[in-house]
Every structure is written in structure tokens, then in C-alpha cells.
Amino acid sequence: MKNNKILSSLSLAMLLNLSLDLVSLPVMASSAPAAEQPEPEKGPHRGRMLRDGDFALELSIFETGVPPEFRVWLTKEGQPIDPKSVDLNVKLTRLGNVVDDINFYVQGDFLRGDMEIYEPHSFVVTIEAKHQGKSYRWQYDNFEGRTIIEQAVAEAMDIQTAIAGPATLHQTIPAYGTLALPVGAQRSVSARFDGEITKLHVGFGEEVKKGQTLLTVESNESLKPYQVKAPSDGVITEQFANAGEQTASRTLLSITDSSQYIAKLAVYPSDYQKVCKGSVVNLQVEGVDRNYQGTISFIEPKVRYDQARIVWVTLPNEKGELTTGSFVRAHIEVATIDVPLAVKRVGLQGFRDFTVVYAKVGEQYEVRMLELGREGGEWVEVLGGLNPGTEYVTENSYILKADIEKSGASHDH
Structure with missing residues (x-):
């Protein structure tokens, strides 16, 4: 699996060449395509044929009109045998050593599994059967949506993860x-008494503080000078008068508080x-x-x-x-909205007909098909398909998607 799944040495060499800017070192690494595995033998029900001498069984994932389940047809010397004469057990070992233990009961001419084969259909399959005092055992890998990325490569590619758990959705x-x-941000400054402007203390564009002296005016009536002060903090944004001019009951300056x-x-x-x-x-x-x-x-x-x-x-x-x-x-x-389980929107990717995130266990990554609920900000509520506490990829999840699509992994039906 590692040859098929791990990011190629060419990809790693290119990444390190870019991230470390080692432009003087030519990238010489390459990898040959992994040898293709032969297609497993298919039976008349499109299931996988497993043989041991003259005893054979066909194991099929059946999902027409029902949730996915195992169905098994049995033959000996090429002839159907009574399913009641066979004791059968299938164990599915999933990523993280989670084991689904499936027993079977007779239905018509086949054996039917007693539990749903939930997504992803990615596991090590172990089959044990007993017929007429003889035991049979098979084991094979049935992986999909799974890849391996060494930790150093994941860090170099900035593949980031988070732990799935509760979150607060902010819907907007x-x-x-x-x-x-704002209203009142611009103030007009004029003289209280008409007179001559004897001094202009500030100029256009100058910052002023409330109470600061702006002009000195000599009153026409009293012939005494008085000062005009700033009504607020701000900037002089308009200047309509200069020293030596009469105030003439007009606006002399404008102050804008920005x-x-x-x-x-x-x-x-x-x-x-x-x-x-x-x-x-x-x-x-x-x-x-x-x-x-x-x-x-x-x-x-x-x-x-x-x-x-x-x-x-x-x-x-x-x-x-x-x-x-x-x-x-x-x-x-x-x-x-507070929800018990959510994932970051940035980590979502498409896989087959599902929206998924990539769960991380050690250096292995695998899809988790999600049933999604409400959205809010960076979060999306998860209603099913992911266990709380799962470590999943957030940033740069597209790298996982590309590597899995490159490997072309699929599962049996």
C-alpha cells in the first residue's frame, strides 16, 4: 500500500526545492509507477470471489434499496451449497484499529450480514468460514480514500489539523x-464680535485640540483683542480668512473631527x-x-x-x-448557535458524491463522509459521519484529495 499511497519522491523533492529555495541544487528524484494489482475475480453477483480448493464464496456489498450490507453466496465444486451448512464471520479492521464484527443469517439462497457497512468502505477484510468440519480463512485489503504522508512531508507542505468538537456558529x-x-463631526468657527483678525494662529490641515487658540480678533466696538478658541479636537479642513481681514459675521475656519x-x-x-x-x-x-x-x-x-x-x-x-x-x-x-460537533469549512473536500474531511491517524489519512447541518462563519455543523475527538485536516486538505485521486483507490461492491 505504501508504494501506491505515499506521496511520490518527485513531489517531495519539488516541495523541498521550492520551500527551501535551493535553486542551486537540481531536482533529480523520480519515482516509477507502482505495479498495478490484478483485478480480483468477480462472481455472478458482482462480488469478490474467494476460493480455497473446491470451496468458494462470493462476498458482495449490496446496497440496492437498503443501507450497504454484506451478502454471501456459497459453492462447492462449482455447485451451490445450502447456506445453512456454513458458519460465517467477517471482521472489518478500520483505520485506528476499529473492528466491525459481522455475523450472518440465512435469507433465501444466500447469507446476509447483520450490520450496515458504513462509509468509508475502507478496511482490512478477514473472513472465516466453517463447512462440514473444515475451516477456511481469507484476508485482503479493501482501502479507499486513504493515503500515507510522512510527517516531515506533511509539515513541509503545511498540512494542518484540528480536533473535531463543539463550536459556535455565527450566521451572517x-x-x-x-x-x-458622524453628525457634528464638522464644526464651523466664527468670531463672536465683528472686528479685525490680528493673528491667525493655525493654518489649513493643522491638527488642533479643543480649547486651543485659533485666531486673535480686535473688536470693532471695544477695540480690545479677544481670542477665538477651538470648539473641538480635529483638523482645519477649511480656511476662509487671513490676518488683517474683517470677520464680517462669516465662517472663518472649519474643523473636522475624523x-x-x-x-x-x-x-x-x-x-x-x-x-x-x-x-x-x-x-x-x-x-x-x-x-x-x-x-x-x-x-x-x-x-x-x-x-x-x-x-x-x-x-x-x-x-x-x-x-x-x-x-x-x-x-x-x-x-x-452552539453545536456539539463542527468542522472548519476550509477542510471540506469532495469525494465521489460525498462532502468529506480527511481524518488523521499517525501518518495515515482517510476520508470521512459527512452529513452536514447548519453553517456559520468558518464552521459547518456535523450531524453524522465523524466522531467527536477525531483529528482531521484543515489547511491544505486539497493535497490529500489530489494524492488519493492520483492513486485511484476504489472499493468493492
């Missing part, structure tokens, strides 16, 4: 919008009832290399022209990365 809906400044922004997100009618104040929101801002998280603080009472309701999420701007009008992608959390 997508939303999109733009950034805007320490916070509002992400205004559109929620459409199908999702109205799922969203409320306090809902957790994860956001990405176009052009900003970080993720934000906030909560909905306000839902506008009117719908937009396209029937969207606009919800507000406040974002801090400590690093000054945010700007008005920037595009925002968001996921609004609409449900939080």
Missing part, C-alpha cells in the same frame, strides 16, 4: 455601504427582521488592510429609493486610515 448576512462622518466614522450599510427587505440595534458586524473597508468589528447603533427610519434600510456602525479611526466615501463590505451577525 452580507451588507454593503460607504463611510461617512476620530470616528459611520459605516452606512444597506439592508434589504428579505433581511429586515433579522437585523436589530446591537447586532455584531464585521467590516472591511476598501483600501484598508485590517478588519473592523462594531455593532449597529442606529437604523434609519426611512427606506432608500431601492427599498434598502440603512443601518449605522461606528468605526474608530485611530490610525487615520478611514476616509469619507470609502466602500465598505460587511457581514451582519443574525444568529449565534
Whole structure:
């Protein structure tokens, strides 16, 4: 099996050549194709024929209209024999030394196994039969969806694993919008009494603090100077006057406080009832290399022209990365669900008609066919096909899929 299943030395050599950047060392390793195993003999019921002298049995996995089960037909000297005259037991040794012990009962002209052959159909098969005082025994490998990857290779390829267990699903809906400044973020500065600006203490683009002196003005009435101070922290974003000019009851400066922004997100009618104040929101801002998280603080009472309701999420701007009008992608959390068993979505792969993860036992990996439930964030609920506590592949599971498909392993039916 190892010749068929282990990643080829060529693959390993290429991997190490890339990951260690040993460009000066040519990759010379190669591997010859493994010798193909002859197809096992098939019987009239498309099962595997097992022979010992003139005694033979046909072991078939039958799954038409029933869960997969073993059925066995028996012959001696090429002639059918009464199934009641044979004691039969089959043991299936699965990965991790889990043994399924199957006994048989008579049904018509065959023996029928007493338990379901659950997926994956990957095991060492041991058959023991007794007929007319003589014992017979066969054993063979019936592996599918299984491969071996040495630990050093798995580490070099960054094949990561996790333990299957409980998780919290965070179900979300997508939303999109733009950034805007909060109400009151922009303040207009004017003089209390008309007069001449004798000194401008700040300039366009300068950061100021609340209470900082911005201008000195000499009153036209009292001829005494007084100071105009900043009403808030912020940046001078507009300058309409200079020293020597009259204030003339006009706006002299504008201060913009950009320490916070509002992400205004559109929620459409199908999702109205799922969203409320306090809902957790994860956001990405176009052009900003970080993720934000906030909560909905306000839902506008009117719908937009396209029937969207606009919800507000406040974002801090400590690093000054945010700007008005920037595009925002968001996921609004609409449900939080604790489930007893889940796997990471990144580990899921397709195998035959199943969605699977790859269980890891030592250096062996094997598919686990999953029955899946609800989804949320990075997690998918598992309803069947995987035992809690199973170590399974998360990152780079596609490497396992490619290696198993290369080997072409299949199982008997």
C-alpha cells in the first residue's frame, strides 16, 4: 500500500526545492509507477470471489434499496451449497484499529450480514468460514480514500489539523455601504464680535485640540483683542480668512473631527427582521488592510429609493486610515448557535458524491463522509459521519484529495 499511497519522491523533492529555495541544487528524484494489482475475480453477483480448493464464496456489498450490507453466496465444486451448512464471520479492521464484527443469517439462497457497512468502505477484510468440519480463512485489503504522508512531508507542505468538537456558529448576512462622518463631526468657527483678525494662529490641515487658540480678533466696538478658541479636537479642513481681514459675521475656519466614522450599510427587505440595534458586524473597508468589528447603533427610519434600510456602525479611526466615501463590505451577525460537533469549512473536500474531511491517524489519512447541518462563519455543523475527538485536516486538505485521486483507490461492491 505504501508504494501506491505515499506521496511520490518527485513531489517531495519539488516541495523541498521550492520551500527551501535551493535553486542551486537540481531536482533529480523520480519515482516509477507502482505495479498495478490484478483485478480480483468477480462472481455472478458482482462480488469478490474467494476460493480455497473446491470451496468458494462470493462476498458482495449490496446496497440496492437498503443501507450497504454484506451478502454471501456459497459453492462447492462449482455447485451451490445450502447456506445453512456454513458458519460465517467477517471482521472489518478500520483505520485506528476499529473492528466491525459481522455475523450472518440465512435469507433465501444466500447469507446476509447483520450490520450496515458504513462509509468509508475502507478496511482490512478477514473472513472465516466453517463447512462440514473444515475451516477456511481469507484476508485482503479493501482501502479507499486513504493515503500515507510522512510527517516531515506533511509539515513541509503545511498540512494542518484540528480536533473535531463543539463550536459556535455565527450566521451572517452580507451588507454593503460607504463611510461617512458622524453628525457634528464638522464644526464651523466664527468670531463672536465683528472686528479685525490680528493673528491667525493655525493654518489649513493643522491638527488642533479643543480649547486651543485659533485666531486673535480686535473688536470693532471695544477695540480690545479677544481670542477665538477651538470648539473641538480635529483638523482645519477649511480656511476662509487671513490676518488683517474683517470677520464680517462669516465662517472663518472649519474643523473636522475624523476620530470616528459611520459605516452606512444597506439592508434589504428579505433581511429586515433579522437585523436589530446591537447586532455584531464585521467590516472591511476598501483600501484598508485590517478588519473592523462594531455593532449597529442606529437604523434609519426611512427606506432608500431601492427599498434598502440603512443601518449605522461606528468605526474608530485611530490610525487615520478611514476616509469619507470609502466602500465598505460587511457581514451582519443574525444568529449565534452552539453545536456539539463542527468542522472548519476550509477542510471540506469532495469525494465521489460525498462532502468529506480527511481524518488523521499517525501518518495515515482517510476520508470521512459527512452529513452536514447548519453553517456559520468558518464552521459547518456535523450531524453524522465523524466522531467527536477525531483529528482531521484543515489547511491544505486539497493535497490529500489530489494524492488519493492520483492513486485511484476504489472499493468493492
